[in-house]
Amino acid sequence: MSWSINTVCRNRSLRSTLGLALGTMVLAAVAFSQDMNVRVPSSAAAGDSISIGTTGSGSATFYLIGPTVSLKHDVQLGTEIVVPSKQTEIAGQYKAIVCSEHCQSADFFVAPAKAASLTLLVHPSRVPVGQNDAISGVALAFDEYGNLIFEPSTVDFQLSAKGSTPTIRSVQTQNGVAWFRAPSGKAAGALQITASLHDIAARRVVQQVASEPCNLRIKGQRTRKGVLVETEPIRDCAGNPVPDGTVVTFTAKAGNEISTVDAPVKQDVARAQIQAKGPLVVSAASGVVMGNELRLEAQ
Amino acid sequence: MSRRADKSSLARAFGLRGAFWVVSGVLLAALGCFAADSPPQVTLDATKAAPRTVEALTERSIVRDYRFAWANLSQALASNSAEPLNGLFQGTANSRLHDEVSSQLRNGLTSRYLNQTHKLEAVFYAPEGDVMELHDTAEYDLEVLDGNKTIQSAHAVVHYIVLMTPGADRWVVRQLQSVPHF
Numbered sequence: 001m002s003w004s005i006n007t008v009c010r011n012r013s014l015r016s017t018l019g020l021a022l023g024t025m026v027l028a029a030v031a032f033s034q035d036m037n038v039r040v041p042s043s044a045a046a047g048d049s050i051s052i053g054t055t056g057s058g059s060a061t062f063y064l065i066g067p068t069v070s071l072k073h074d075v076q077l078g079t080e081i082v083v084p085s086k087q088t089e090i091a092g093q094y095k096a097i098v099c100s101e102h103c104q105s106a107d108f109f110v111a112p113a114k115a116a117s118l119t120l121l122v123h124p125s126r127v128p129v130g131q132n133d134a135i136s137g138v139a140l141a142f143d144e145y146g147n148l149i150f151e152p153s154t155v156d157f158q159l160s161a162k163g164s165t166p167t168i169r170s171v172q173t174q175n176g177v178a179w180f181r182a183p184s185g186k187a188a189g190a191l192q193i194t195a196s197l198h199d200i201a202a203r204r205v206v207q208q209v210a211s212e213p214c215n216l217r218i219k220g221q222r223t224r225k226g227v228l229v230e231t232e233p234i235r236d237c238a239g240n241p242v243p244d245g246t247v248v249t250f251t252a253k254a255g256n257e258i259s260t261v262d263a264p265v266k267q268d269v270a271r272a273q274i275q276a277k278g279p280l281v282v283s284a285a286s287g288v289v290m291g292n293e294l295r296l297e298a299q
Numbered sequence: 300m301s302r303r304a305d306k307s308s309l310a311r312a313f314g315l316r317g318a319f320w321v322v323s324g325v326l327l328a329a330l331g332c333f334a335a336d337s338p339p340q341v342t343l344d345a346t347k348a349a350p351r352t353v354e355a356l357t358e359r360s361i362v363r364d365y366r367f368a369w370a371n372l373s374q375a376l377a378s379n380s381a382e383p384l385n386g387l388f389q390g391t392a393n394s395r396l397h398d399e400v401s402s403q404l405r406n407g408l409t410s411r412y413l414n415q416t417h418k419l420e421a422v423f424y425a426p427e428g429d430v431m432e433l434h435d436t437a438e439y440d441l442e443v444l445d446g447n448k449t450i451q452s453a454h455a456v457v458h459y460i461v462l463m464t465p466g467a468d469r470w471v472v473r474q475l476q477s478v479p480h481f
Contacts, residue, residue: 061445063406063408063443063445063450063451065408065410065443065451067395067399067476067477068395068396068398068399068402069398069399069402070399070402070403070405070406070408071402071406072406072407072408072445090395091476091478092476092477092478093457093477093479095443095451097443097450097451099445099450103450103451105451105453109477109478109479121425121427121429121430123426123427123429124427136425136426136427138425138426138429138430140430140462146391147476148460148462148474148476150460150478174422174423175422175423175432175434175460175481176432176460177423177432179350179423179425179426181350181426
């Protein structure tokens, strides 16, 4: 009996002790969680010095985990932690962690700073004149720390060539990108493309070259070695001289024999020497253009 | 004699059981390791890409290279070695991750990106195919360790803006920037 009373008593005291301990622990945990807290800024821009608040007392370890940054140092709870601007240059998600007996954390975002540079991609570097949608450009805005700016803003693309009125297209960025497509001009020469956003600009140059030859005329004369044929100055349909190196194929037909000679254009004209003594029919072609036929009698 | 036989059968039985438990343990450990190191899951929705349509082959390359990029990124940050970063990260993304590895190393921290899933959406594909912008809704379990002590362990859903450009034989990540929302 005494044993059972003792046991009951012991159980009761155990229960009350356990209950007390649990209660204390829960209260302590609640108090602790209320005690130690981390307050992060609701908004911050890249390169801003920020302040992170802590509550509680005693010493703790502060960690800042973010893009490119992993900071760790000892702090006193209840004080403000100042994160220098150097540590917040990269836009993105940051995690402030404060660890004492346990860890508390809070996340915050650093937004890009104002636009400081434009990346402009333009294609192609050389383009034949008179082509639809032949030129394209893409502009992306970045801040001084290399963060992509995705807030909508308007980029002005200006296309200017010598002897023609510049054209301007205003394009609003979508997801941080503005782009355009444009036809090439009528005249060969440099086309300057400028993308500008507020007071920043980026420039590229596209070289507009003559398109395919428009017509091809050849002339020839007998020489001691055979026949010397040459084209008249070759131009595209807009009157631009075709670039040096454009290949012209001369075909000579003597009876049943056919021979061909490829000659590059040099200073607007292509020349070829054909060895033949009998009557001859010479023609020329470049790209999809055929030239006239030239009939030469026997020597 | 019979006692010896009993002993040997007992030993055999224990040996078999032991071997069974050892093998099971190894298998479980391997399974655990496999789960921890399982490669990132990447899906790509390229239907909204404009102005250029994403070619089927490009779509496959993006998924493959972005998966490798994240596998390499998590390996680099878990081991504090910048070596895995070479190859699939270029330009800004590469230099920033190098800085992150150095910063972790300086402070004795490591990060683990576990159970990654990445839902990619191509939102811009340049007319000439030389740059693609993607939105990645990434989910992973992030563990941050100070030495051997875990200071942060949480499931995270993070939105990334990604710029990728074609390299000689792969697509490389040039910008990896987290944003609050798309």
